[in-house]
Amino acid sequence: MSRRDSPLLKYIVKRIFSLIPVLLGVAFIVFTLLYLTPGDPARIVLGEQATEEALSEFREKEGLNDPFLVQFGNYVWKAVTKGDIGRSYMTRRSVANEIMSAFPSTLKLALSCVIAAVLLGIPIGILSAIRQNTLFDNITRFLAIVGLSMPVFWQGVLLILLFSVKLRWFPASGFDTWATLVLPTLTLACNPLAVITRMTRSSMLEVVRQDYIRTARAKGQTEQIVIWRHALGNALIPIVTVIGLQFGSLLAGAVLTESIFSIPGVGRLMVDAIKMRDYPVVQGGVLFIAVAFSFVNLMVDLLYAWIDPRIRAQYR
Amino acid sequence: MKGKFSSKVMVLAVAALALVAIFAVPALAKDTLVIANIYDARSLDPIVQNEVAASNAICHINETLIDLTDDGRPMPLLAETFEQVDSRTYKFVLRQGVKFHNGDPFTAADVLYTIERAKSPLGSAIKQYPEIIESAEAPDDYTVIIKIKYPFTPFWGTMAHTSLAIVNKRAVEEKGDMYPLEPVGTGPFQFKEWVKNDRLTLERFEDYWGTKPAYKTLVIRSIPESVNRTIELETGAIDIAFRIPVSDVSRVKENKDLDVIGGFEHSVTYMGFNCEKEPWNNPKVREAIKLALDINGARHAVFRGTSLTPVSIVPPTIKYTDKELPAPKRDLEKAKQLLQEAGVQLPLKAQIWSNSYKPRVDLAQIFQAQLKEIGIEIEAKVLEWGAYLEGLKVGEHDMYIVGWVISSVDPDGIFSGIIHSEGGSNYSRFDDIITDALIEKGKTMPDSDRRESLYKILQARMVELNPILYLYNEENFFGVNKSVQNFHPSPRGYHNVTGVTFK
Secondary structure, three states, rough: OOOOOHHHHHHHHHHHHHHHHHHHHHHHHHHHHHHHHOHHHHHHOOOOOOHHHHHHHHHHHHOOOOOOHHHHHHHHHHHHHHHOOOOOOOOOOOOHHHHHHHHHHHHHHHHHHHHHHHHHHHHHHHHHOOOOOHHHHHHHHHHHHHHHHHOOOHHHHHHHHHHHHHHHOOOOOOOOOHHHHHHHHHHHHHHHHHHHHHHHHHHHHHHHHHHHHHHHHHHOOHHHHHHHHHHHHHHHHHHHHHHHHHHHHHHOOHHHHHHHHHOHHHHHHHHHHHOHHHHHHHHHHHHHHHHHHHHHHHHHHHHHHHHHHHHHHHHH | OOOHHHHHHHHHHHHHHHHHHHHHHOOOOOEEEEEEOOOOOOOOOOEEEEEHHHHHHOOOOOOOOEEOOOOOOOOEEEEEEEEEOOOOOOEEEEOOOOOOOOEEOOOHHHHHHHHHHHHOOOHHHHHHHHEEEEEEEEEOOEEEEEEEOOOOOOOHHHHHHHHHHOOOOOHHHHHHOOOOOOOOOOOOEEEEEEEEOOEEEEEOOOOOOOOOOOOOOEEEOOOOOOHHHHHHHHHHHOOOEEOHHHHHHHHHHHHOOOEEEEEEEEEEEEEEEOOOOOOOOOOOHHHHHHHHHHHHHHHHOOOHHHEOOOOOOOOOOOOOOOOOOOOOOOOHHHHHHHHHHHHOOOOOEEEEEEOOOHHHHHHHHHHHHHHHOOOEEEEEOOHHHHHHHHHHHHHHOOOOOOOOOOOOOOOOHHHHHHHOOOOOOOOOOOOOOOHHHHHHHHHHHOOOOHHHHHHHHHHHHHHOOOOOOEEOOOEEEEEOOOOEOOOOOOOOOOOOOOOEEOO
């Protein structure tokens, strides 16, 4: 009996392997940028009152006196052979632990934003397309532009003033209960909501003009089935693409939102690490974001296969 | 039917009222204190980081052998008695019956272990504290003899610093990498939970040797946005907000449920000159700049009338500060004359560097306008912290604004750090033999009138030679819920809230 190779599995494995040059490239770019950035990590990490001896010991111990390529080579070697992406200069914890302790908060926020944006954005986009150029459509498009243009910081503070200070409905900071999730989600979801709404609208407008939609209507299908089954199904590919992109960038951490609402996420971790020249955390964090983004892209590609039978057929 | 319905409703209503009466619990006494700091600690291991946020947490969990009064005098803590045996030897007799949070008894072995650990490579961030210790011995379980490398009067400050807070050897070795996240100490609070960058929860240690806190749980939150700290205070989510901005002070004061407490730290912010670079190497030029600036007016504008304009390099909270030194008075004519005498070609272009801390940026801009009046064109350059330190080390600057915190609570802390020619933070590159000799002498003299006189001479010399100009002693403000009593901010910059009670 011969074994049937699964093209889908092959594709997934190929995508995973293609991550390797991507990660190497990202690591090299980040390493170079950090190397060129002014500021002595030893002095920043140990503080102004550190002795010269302590500073020298630190630089020696962390390999900061080695040439650039030697430092980079050591980093890659340890990562590949031992899975060791270093220890934070500041906390002495492993970089992996630092990122994993921040990631759940970021994931929680990213998921809640994307879910909110999808649940609202797709129906609004569809209605906007069906009622093209009506008052509803015009208002929706206006609000989408506002959602794209509003500065996150300003929006967050306004929401805090209204809902925390004035109405006392939600807390202004923290991230331990469902109530603390509401304002950050409202703040951060506006942008992806606007993007998803606009993409849904334009994708639907393109699809509803197709012959098969006219055929479906001619056959006597209800408008509901025409829109939700025939039109939306065919319009989903670009919508899923932008949802994936939005989710991927949210996973990188929303620094401003995390700062305003005191959320202990990846964004804040990265900004602190950059300020303190905590090179291992910056490196590890960027690599992690690259992996997360690539993983989301892979999921989006697999989702295409599920949505579109033509793509699915390629994997049979 | 109607009557039956009415009686059913009546029965239900009575039953509901009865339930409410049974289960209505009278308001419980408040048992949790929530404080909000700007930053979270990076580690709860005393030797990993030298930062205020960590000390704020650690001081509740781990204790040092001695503590300091606000004016820098040693007082007992884990050491019941202590004495300076000779110029280099100190003896500590330890308190007996003290337990760690894991039940282990506190003994001299823990002190020796703590010191050895602090001096190891693990303690590179706090090396400047234990490095003066030459040896530590324990003739018995409750006595420690410490020898230091050279006579050093501020040694008490070293022993009171949180970097030498006593740790439990068994806990450190058992927990390994997890120790910084799950510390064990002898303090009034023990570790319960830490969500990094969000909140640290500590619980009262019921076997604490001293006066136990009046409340059960202490939550230290980190809220970087100052606006949010004030808002959380107003909504009652926190009881004490550290470092509320000056702009929020009046709003908090107007709130009938809140109070504002102000406090000064052992710190000074100053503008230094690069004394190796022309024309700043000429004392007349430095004096001219001092005379051209209205430092008091600038401070008043930036801090809305709060904070202080220093007359001395030694902050007013530190002993031997000379409050009688003359405050600088603006004299543009004299300034111009001095520049002429120094042979300075006008207009002169120069830069004032600062980091992005707003008060410093604002001051630099005010000075820009003031110095223009004597023909000096200033570019106020704002640098990111890492690049700033790098540039100062290299010596590319003309003038710069930084602050200095005196963690040793001794005047030597500022002179050795920023004025001595070999001071690690002497970004002014000031090199004066007499000043160096006085600093080295003052470090070793025991506290006395003679030592005070020496520091008065040093302070006067600074006013004469002007390697730096003193800009402000910043006043910090704390928003406090009126239900909170006995909160006393410490000038050391980190604040122990063990003694807080609720009304």
